[in-house]
Amino acid sequence: MRSLVLIGHGSHLNPDSARAVYHYAELLRGQGFFDEVLEGYWKEEPSLRQVLRTARYTDVTVIPMFISEGYFTETVIPREMGLGHQGPVPPEGVVRQIGGVTVRYTLPYGVHPSMSEVIMQRALEACPDASPEDTALLIIGHGTTRNPNSSRVVYHNADRIRASGRFREVAALFLDEDPRVNTWPELLSSRRVVMIPFFTAEGWHTQETIPEDLGLTGAVTEFGERTVYYGLPVGTHPQIADVIVQLAQDALAQSPMPGEDNPDHEEAWAAFMTRADAGLRLGEATITPHAGLYEVRPTLDEGREDLELLATPEGLRDRVRLSDSGEYRPVHTLRNLPRGWRAVFDAADLRRAIGYLYPAVVEEGYLASQRALQATPWASTARRQTGIYTKVQQATPEEVAATSRRVCGGCLKTRLWAGDNLYRTFFDGVPGGIPCAEACTFLVSEIRETVAARQQQERELQTA
Amino acid sequence: MRSLVLIGHGSHLNPDSARAVYHYAELLRGQGFFDEVLEGYWKEEPSLRQVLRTARYTDVTVIPMFISEGYFTETVIPREMGLGHQGPVPPEGVVRQIGGVTVRYTLPYGVHPSMSEVIMQRALEACPDASPEDTALLIIGHGTTRNPNSSRVVYHNADRIRASGRFREVAALFLDEDPRVNTWPELLSSRRVVMIPFFTAEGWHTQETIPEDLGLTGAVTEFGERTVYYGLPVGTHPQIADVIVQLAQDALAQSPMPGEDNPDHEEAWAAFMTRADAGLRLGEATITPHAGLYEVRPTLDEGREDLELLATPEGLRDRVRLSDSGEYRPVHTLRNLPRGWRAVFDAADLRRAIGYLYPAVVEEGYLASQRALQATPWASTARRQTGIYTKVQQATPEEVAATSRRVCGGCLKTRLWAGDNLYRTFFDGVPGGIPCAEACTFLVSEIRETVAARQQQERELQTA
Numbered sequence: 003m004r005s006l007v008l009i010g011h012g013s014h015l016n017p018d019s020a021r022a023v024y025h026y027a028e029l030l031r032g033q034g035f036f037d038e039v040l041e042g043y044w045k046e047e048p049s050l051r052q053v054l055r056t057a058r059y060t061d062v063t064v065i066p067m068f069i070s071e072g073y074f075t076e077t078v079i080p081r082e083m084g085l086g087h088q089g090p091v092p093p094e095g096v097v098r099q100i101g102g103v104t105v106r107y108t109l110p111y112g113v114h115p116s117m118s119e120v121i122m123q124r125a126l127e128a129c130p131d132a133s134p135e136d137t138a139l140l141i142i143g144h145g146t147t148r149n150p151n152s153s154r155v156v157y158h159n160a161d162r163i164r165a166s167g168r169f170r171e172v173a174a175l176f177l178d179e180d181p182r183v184n185t186w187p188e189l190l191s192s193r194r195v196v197m198i199p200f201f202t203a204e205g206w207h208t209q210e211t212i213p214e215d216l217g218l219t220g221a222v223t224e225f226g227e228r229t230v231y232y233g234l235p236v237g238t239h240p241q242i243a244d245v246i247v248q249l250a251q252d253a254l255a256q257s258p259m260p261g262e263d264n265p266d267h268e269e270a271w272a273a274f275m276t277r278a279d280a281g282l283r284l285g286e287a288t289i290t291p292h293a294g295l296y297e298v299r300p301t302l303d304e305g306r307e308d309l310e311l312l313a314t315p316e317g318l319r320d321r322v323r324l325s326d327s328g329e330y331r332p333v334h335t336l337r338n339l340p341r342g343w344r345a346v347f348d349a350a351d352l353r354r355a356i357g358y359l360y361p362a363v364v365e366e367g368y369l370a371s372q373r374a375l376q377a378t379p380w381a382s383t384a385r386r387q388t389g390i391y392t393k394v395q396q397a398t399p400e401e402v403a404a405t406s407r408r409v410c411g412g413c414l415k416t417r418l419w420a421g422d423n424l425y426r427t428f429f430d431g432v433p434g435g436i437p438c439a440e441a442c443t444f445l446v447s448e449i450r451e452t453v454a455a456r457q458q459q460e461r462e463l464q465t466a
Numbered sequence: 467m468r469s470l471v472l473i474g475h476g477s478h479l480n481p482d483s484a485r486a487v488y489h490y491a492e493l494l495r496g497q498g499f500f501d502e503v504l505e506g507y508w509k510e511e512p513s514l515r516q517v518l519r520t521a522r523y524t525d526v527t528v529i530p531m532f533i534s535e536g537y538f539t540e541t542v543i544p545r546e547m548g549l550g551h552q553g554p555v556p557p558e559g560v561v562r563q564i565g566g567v568t569v570r571y572t573l574p575y576g577v578h579p580s581m582s583e584v585i586m587q588r589a590l591e592a593c594p595d596a597s598p599e600d601t602a603l604l605i606i607g608h609g610t611t612r613n614p615n616s617s618r619v620v621y622h623n624a625d626r627i628r629a630s631g632r633f634r635e636v637a638a639l640f641l642d643e644d645p646r647v648n649t650w651p652e653l654l655s656s657r658r659v660v661m662i663p664f665f666t667a668e669g670w671h672t673q674e675t676i677p678e679d680l681g682l683t684g685a686v687t688e689f690g691e692r693t694v695y696y697g698l699p700v701g702t703h704p705q706i707a708d709v710i711v712q713l714a715q716d717a718l719a720q721s722p723m724p725g726e727d728n729p730d731h732e733e734a735w736a737a738f739m740t741r742a743d744a745g746l747r748l749g750e751a752t753i754t755p756h757a758g759l760y761e762v763r764p765t766l767d768e769g770r771e772d773l774e775l776l777a778t779p780e781g782l783r784d785r786v787r788l789s790d791s792g793e794y795r796p797v798h799t800l801r802n803l804p805r806g807w808r809a810v811f812d813a814a815d816l817r818r819a820i821g822y823l824y825p826a827v828v829e830e831g832y833l834a835s836q837r838a839l840q841a842t843p844w845a846s847t848a849r850r851q852t853g854i855y856t857k858v859q860q861a862t863p864e865e866v867a868a869t870s871r872r873v874c875g876g877c878l879k880t881r882l883w884a885g886d887n888l889y890r891t892f893f894d895g896v897p898g899g900i901p902c903a904e905a906c907t908f909l910v911s912e913i914r915e916t917v918a919a920r921q922q923q924e925r926e927l928q929t930a
């Protein structure tokens with residue numbers, strides 16, 4: 003038995019950021035190569051810190067859903083997941099034994115050789131009569147001075163497509179590193195140029211930065227004698243699904259021995275199902291057994307009859323994505339579960355549904371009820387941060403306390419990381435008894451804002 | 467049996483705004499002249515629209531806790547309370563029969579003749595050796611061009627104190643109407659001048675506007691030959707309590723026949739107590755009967771043992787005033803009831819405690835459960851507004867809907883005023899089934915902000 007974990011970036015602000023990962027997870031579930039397909043996120047839940055806890059089996063494959071190697075795949079993900087690895091990932095991936103579980107961490111999907119095929123598809127969509135006579139292909143990468151590996155994949159694809167002879171010229175240029183994208187008129191001499199953004203999805207860069215930097219006015223822009231065709235980002239091409247399936251199959255081939263049920267994980271869920279069979283309040287929801295099925299609904303809606311009926315874990319996931327005020331809920335334990343629905347599941351679906359409703363809460367709640375959940379104090383969380391988040395190391399204890407009061411005050415969880423006591427969990431009949439083992443990335447990012455605002459003020463005072 | 471209702475302004479922003487009214491209500495409860503003492507607020511709950519519903523008896527005396535007559539006492543309060551009266555209130559008050567209840571609306575406490583005594587006390591505190599030889603008294607009123615009656619009380623007090631012969635000169639000057647406060651040096655000729663602000667409490671006007679306008683540097687300021695003594699506002703003097711007791715007694719004398727239990731009100735509470743005797747979920751709280759007493763606690767804290775024990779309705783009122791994030795809760799049905807407490811009451815205290823926890827919710831919830839709660843559509847609410855709130859009449863339906871989604875989405879109540887359906891209330895087993903009969907003043911004020919922001923933008927576009 004094997005678990006597959008797809009890792010996405012996610013967002014604290016954009017409720018649609020995880021859509022692509024959802025989509026590929028569902029697709030792979032349908033394919034059935036793996037016995038379960040899970041998701042983990044940098045900025046959503048389950049977090050990178052929690053996601054391995056949510057895996058059912060002792061053989062876990064982790065695929066980063068990123069388009070290139072770089073800061074996230076080489077630094078953030080392995081660090082947060084506790085893989086004891088930093089830096090470039092070898093082609094066969096990184097394999098680790100963590101608490102009796104074999105974890106196999108692969109390269110990101112974007113480095114798969116078949117991405118060249120996807121780029122060519124995008125180019126032909128943009129310019130169906132592209133020809134080796136007069137058409138150049140320009141692949142536009144993000145690039146970053148932070149990590150040289152992130153541009154390598156763009157060059158590889160350019161090389162492969164150049165070798166195919168399908169275009170008169172093929173070049174790779176970047177937004178944030180040299181050679182820059184605005185050098186294309188000198189670099190290329192073809193009359194027609196097809197430009198394909200090597201990005202995961204449409205966004206600020208593909209819709210604002212690139213068109214503005216290059217003066218593109220739409221899908222086709224004339225520059226005197228020359229014509230530029232601007233294509234869609236590669237990451238949203240339907241064929242990406244095949245790349246990911248391919249990657250999953252390659253990873254499977256790396257896993258000679260199937261895993262088994264992870265006993266710790268099964269113990270937690272067995273205990274949970276025992277509670278569910280008796281009827282259980284969990285956070286703001288109530289679970290009621292009914293003729294072999296389980297009904298989940300907001301506790302506030304108990305006894306209410308005019309409720310929307312949901313029948314799939316995904317339906318529940320999407321229904322609770324926004325609060326009734328329309329706010330996005332990147333932290334699922336914020337006390338703003340929308341009302342007006344009930345969901346009915348069999349035992350297998352209940353498990354997945356609760357994983358969507360309150361990610362990693364069953365696993366961590368059970369550990370806490372056994373006094374076995376390790377808390378990570380704020381100081382360690384702060385010390386571990388890199389990139390823009392190192393700033394939180396400069397937060398005063400007062401700033402951490404005040405920001406946490408504001409943010410965590412609206413969250414169901416009890417902050418073990420701040421020394422708060424949780425004597426009884428929902429396993430022991432306290433609906434709101436849910437542990438928080440470590441400051442979540444949402445709080446970390448709010449604390450960063452607090453420090454940044456204070457430093458901004460200090461600078462203004464100095465110059466005043 | 468008689469009910470007394472104290473009316474305060476209250477605030478959407480300042481959690482301490484209602485403290486003074488709390489204080490006087492408790493004092494009058496202790497005195498026992500009235501069989502119950504209730505509170506109602508313009509900007510808090512129970513609102514002026516709801517407060518008569520919360521009265522237990524058919525004889526209700528309403529005292530506005532304002533320092534002068536004016537816009538609030540003559541326009542806002544009678545209109546919102548549905549007294550069918552506008553304009554000056556005669557000395558004996560306004561008496562109305564409303565649905566079998568006798569409602570007696572009095573003048574504000576500040577117009578009571580004994581306020582002159584309080585002003586003199588304040589003057590002697592500020593300048594103990596004030597003398598008819600060389601000391602002038604200046605009473606500083608707010609004044610407003612909106613309502614000439616608001617300054618009358620200041621002149622009356624000046625006249626009464628002048629007649630007492632205790633000061634060489636006595637004058638009344640105003641912040642917002644003529645004669646203005648900065649004309650005092652010409653108006654008065656005495657060597658020493660005691661200035662007493664005729665205000666309810668310390669605040670922006672007494673601590674900022676007045677000292678700044680007059681160049682006062684503290685309790686004593688020298689202006690060449692002359693000395694100014696700046697005293698404390700009259701409204702916070704301990705003797706105000708006596709004024710209010712006096713006012714309540716005068717009102718009582720106006721009430722020859724005691725009232726009885728209001729049958730509608732009693733029916734609602736009897737139904738509620740029947741539910742409480744069986745155990746009841748109400749909003750985010752759970753009420754559990756226990757050996758003749760009742761325990762109230764947040765539903766999320768069910769089964770939790772490390773809870774702060776509260777034993778008085780006032781203790782509960784103060785404990786739920788802020789959310790766990792530290793936000794003030796002017797609307798008590800916002801879904802941010804703080805956790806970490808349990809309260810134990812006898813039946814009589816439970817009634818008052820629930821009145822503090824969820825003001826007017828039992829009365830309105832019962833009516834809704836009987837399909838007898840009259841909803842007021844937004845259009846009527848908007849049309850009724852005066853003063854700065856007339857602006858909401860310019861809100862588009864989209865602005866009302868969007869602002870209400872944001873605000874009401876975080877509130878337990880179901881908006882009958884917006885046409886939302888409430889099929890079952892907490893009387894029928896739905897904890898979150900609480901009606902909202904009419905847009906609350908908090909929402910009205912948020913909608914005003916929405917319109918003001920849009921109009922500001924439009925102006926900027928025009929001048930751009």
Ligand code: SF4
Pocket residue numbers: 333335409410413414415416417438440441442443444445
């Ligand atoms: S850090 Fe605060 S907001 Fe984040 S999960 Fe923990 S308690 Fe909730």
Ligand code: SF4
Pocket residue numbers: 797799873874877878879880881902904905906907908909
């Ligand atoms: S208007 Fe909205 S926020 Fe105000 S009480 Fe009604 S539902 Fe709640």
